[in-house]
Amino acid sequence: MEKIIKIGTRDSELALWQANKVRDGLEKLGCRTEIVPVKSDGDIILDKPLYELGITGIFTKTLDVAMIQGKIDVAVHSMKDVPTALPKGIVQAAVLQRADTADILVHKGDLSFLEHSGTIATGSLRRKAQWLHRYPGHTVENLRGNINTRMRKLQDNDWQGAIFAAAGLERISPFAGTDLNPEHRTPLEWMVPAPAQGAMVAVALEKDTYSQSCLSKLNHRETEICTYIERQFLRVLEGGCTAPIGALATIAGDTVSLTGILLSPDGRQKLSVKKEKSLNNYHDLGSICALEILDRGGKEIMKHIKSHQPGPGPNGKAPAKT
Structure with a gap:
């Protein structure tokens, strides 16, 4: 049996x-x-x-x-x-099979704050760093909890918006309240997602x-290949510590491409890379991109991040990922 x-x-x-x-x-x-x-x-x-x-x-x-x-x-x-x-x-x-990889800004209807000062919320170091790189005059507040909780916190605070994963919103909306499928949603097409986001x-x-x-x-073989490349990029870059890292691999025909980024936590420094390879020769694409980032200044960014992160706790574990 x-x-x-x-x-x-x-x-x-x-x-x-x-x-x-x-x-x-x-x-x-x-x-x-x-x-x-x-x-x-x-x-x-x-x-x-x-x-x-x-x-x-x-x-x-x-x-x-x-x-x-x-x-x-x-x-x-x-x-x-x-x-x-x-x-x-x-x-x-x-x-x-992967869902939507995008990050979504859920806002309160008025996007004029993007041109001035404003406050958005996210619990992700990657999203925070990318937002501050694009909007250095803004404030980013910490936001944790499940999607329902984060939506309530957005409504209960004077923030202009909060960032969510599109895949999470899509998956939970069919059996949750209508507030989880808000009209005021703006895809952040410029924001590079977390490695393996949506999978x-x-x-x-x-x-x-x-x-x-x-x-x-x-x-799903295509998703398996893309997430393998993205996670390889992450593994080579992070070296056991947490950093604002984004990566997205895509397949078109017989070619696979990777876009990867590393930022300083305050968003002031940003290094990016984009490379492609034949689909039958993808196994080191993530590593190649990560090593290029490290050689172009990423080592210094990672060294600074490591020196300012808390060390292992009493259980010997390293800091958590985002």
């Missing part, structure tokens, strides 16, 4: 949507499944930005432990939250060949 695949997920609405997306795909393949919600520290600690929590993989650690302990067979994550190095014994089993990944134990075999049928 085939086993029931226990799918672990954070218990936020968005995370549950993602887990159910994987469950539906597996069920259509004839696999038996069960959703197992697991509370994570990242959903509990809301008074600090992610990059100040001092724990690597804040949204994935709890599920990793549950999987190693045998409580779940599969974990489903927003891929941008997953550390570039998976824990020993856990492997990437499927990357689902979902399912991981399993390396020894669990049954779950891996089932999940492999859900894998």
